[in-house]
Amino acid sequence: MKSLQIAASGMAAQQTRVDVISNNIANMSTTAYRPRVAEFSDLMYQQYLTPGTITSQVGTVVPAGIQIGTGVRPSTVSMQITQGALSQTDGELDIAIDGSGFLEVTLPSGEAAYTRDGKLNRSPTGEVVTMDGFPLADGIVIPDDAQRISISRDGEVVAYFSDNAVGQPIGTISLVRFVNEKGLEALGDNMFRETEASGPANRLVPGTEGVGLLRQGFIEESGVDVVQEISDLIEAQRGYELNSKVITASDEMLAATTRMR
Amino acid sequence: MSNAIYTSLARQQGLMQEMQVVANNLANSSTTGYKTDRAVFAEFLVSAGDSQDSVSMGGLAGHTFKMAPGEMKFTGGEFDLAVQGEGFFVLQTPQGSRLTRAGHFQLSSEGALIDGLGNGVLGAGGNPITIPPDAAQVSIGSDGSISANGQLIDRVGVVKPQGELLRDSNTFFEAPEGFAQFEEATVVQGALEQSNVSPVLEVARMIEVQRAYEAGQAMMEREDDRISQLITSLRER
Numbered sequence: 001m002k003s004l005q006i007a008a009s010g011m012a013a014q015q016t017r018v019d020v021i022s023n024n025i026a027n028m029s030t031t032a033y034r035p036r037v038a039e040f041s042d043l044m045y046q047q048y049l050t051p052g053t054i055t056s057q058v059g060t061v062v063p064a065g066i067q068i069g070t071g072v073r074p075s076t077v078s079m080q081i082t083q084g085a086l087s088q089t090d091g092e093l094d095i096a097i098d099g100s101g102f103l104e105v106t107l108p109s110g111e112a113a114y115t116r117d118g119k120l121n122r123s124p125t126g127e128v129v130t131m132d133g134f135p136l137a138d139g140i141v142i143p144d145d146a147q148r149i150s151i152s153r154d155g156e157v158v159a160y161f162s163d164n165a166v167g168q169p170i171g172t173i174s175l176v177r178f179v180n181e182k183g184l185e186a187l188g189d190n191m192f193r194e195t196e197a198s199g200p201a202n203r204l205v206p207g208t209e210g211v212g213l214l215r216q217g218f219i220e221e222s223g224v225d226v227v228q229e230i231s232d233l234i235e236a237q238r239g240y241e242l243n244s245k246v247i248t249a250s251d252e253m254l255a256a257t258t259r260m261r
Numbered sequence: 262m263s264n265a266i267y268t269s270l271a272r273q274q275g276l277m278q279e280m281q282v283v284a285n286n287l288a289n290s291s292t293t294g295y296k297t298d299r300a301v302f303a304e305f306l307v308s309a310g311d312s313q314d315s316v317s318m319g320g321l322a323g324h325t326f327k328m329a330p331g332e333m334k335f336t337g338g339e340f341d342l343a344v345q346g347e348g349f350f351v352l353q354t355p356q357g358s359r360l361t362r363a364g365h366f367q368l369s370s371e372g373a374l375i376d377g378l379g380n381g382v383l384g385a386g387g388n389p390i391t392i393p394p395d396a397a398q399v400s401i402g403s404d405g406s407i408s409a410n411g412q413l414i415d416r417v418g419v420v421k422p423q424g425e426l427l428r429d430s431n432t433f434f435e436a437p438e439g440f441a442q443f444e445e446a447t448v449v450q451g452a453l454e455q456s457n458v459s460p461v462l463e464v465a466r467m468i469e470v471q472r473a474y475e476a477g478q479a480m481m482e483r484e485d486d487r488i489s490q491l492i493t494s495l496r497e498r
Contacts, residue, residue, distance in 0.1 A: 010288025
């Protein structure tokens with residue numbers, strides 16, 4: 001009785017979908033979070049009678065054949081490339097990316113990671129770091145006596161001092177672009193790592209070659225559309241119930257078989 | 262042996278297989294681009310013995326799939342494509358060309374348009390589509406033309422199969438008799454075609470199958486009773 005296993009694969013698929021949706025809803029307030037979406041594909045087909053099988057000497061063939069499917073499997077859980085809404089914070093070191101691109105961060109291991117979370121801070125040594133204390137790969141150090149920092153839309157960082165009205169450039173923030181952003185590996189903490197599928201990191205000046213611009217004093221909100229997630233959740237729950245009904249029905253059919261003498 | 266039991270047995274086997282078809286449809290009710298499967302039953306005749314009489318039995322004879330379009334779900338994804346009306350996208354798989362209605366595509370690290378399994382999507386000219394790396398916002402027109410930065414790059418190939426389609430896994434279809442470019446196709450960017458499974462119809466079919474199976478079972482039990490009664494009464498004589 002394969003319908004039991006087929007329905008079980010359907011329940012497992014809907015379960016995966018609920019897992020993905022619950023993670024999206026849990027991250028509805030995570031800075032620059034991009035919602036994930038689970039995609040499914042059907043499993044292989046058992047060929048009982050292949051279409052095109054010759055049925056007579058005059059060359060008549062089976063038009064449709066008998067192919068019975070064996071269930072469903074999750075095919076991909078991919079990131080939706082959406083721009084979250086920008087919310088104003090007026091933080092001097094809060095930067096939002098308006099468009100595509102990532103900030104490059106250096107992990108303690110020396111490895112590069114990429115993030116869209118532009119909630120930056122100053123470390124005790126004046127370095128510009130993320131919320132986790134990892135420095136930006138652009139290596140910007142803010143002088144101790146700097147009064148104010150301004151970050152231009154194309155990434156130029158200028159420090160202003162009390163004794164001089166003219167600012168002093170202290171570095172530039174570049175953005176990194178990937179051919180296939182969906183291929184990035186999520187590390188958690190809003191960070192991603194380059195993979196074979198994403199293609200190599202391509203460092204660019206903000207606003208050139210398709211990368212976005214920077215906006216000082218803003219952060220990007222989560223891209224989760226809660227209404228969409230809830231309607232998907234309802235759909236997944238009903239899908240789960242439908243598959244469980246198939247299990248009940250198959251079970252009753254089996255019970256009828258075992259009652260046979 | 263009793264023909265009545267054999268006839269019901271053929272029916273029971275067919276119902277079991279149909280249950281699998283229904284289970285597979287319901288399991289794929291969230292699969293992008295999935296097409297509902299339908300089992301087709303046909304009668305076959307068997308000679309009932311020495312006389313000219315024959316018994317008619319039912320068995321699974323074939324399969325059809327409901328080609329009706331599924332609902333469009335708007336996702337806003339740059340490379341989420343759907344075909345409105347007739348037509349299929351063509352993928353270059355290791356097993357040869359495959360047709361699909363599931364347009365959840367993305368870019369490879371080299372910029373080629375690929376599906377979730379890494380198979381290349383073919384353009385109207387029959388070659389894999391490659392998007393230049395500096396393309397900022399790729400837009401795909403309703404005729405499938407891909408443009409970025411104001412330049413035409415390629416055109417998404419949409420084809421119509423010639424002859425029957427063979428079902429493959431991953432919502433792929435194989436066209437053994439080939440396919441031809443379908444010029445009038447309408448491509449929608451930012452949408453995915455949902456599964457065309459109708460849960461209401463499937464559940465109704467499932468109940469029908471289950472009850473028919475139970476009825477068949479009861480029929481076989483009656484027949485069994487009848488034969489055993491016959492044997493008892495013959496012995497008592």
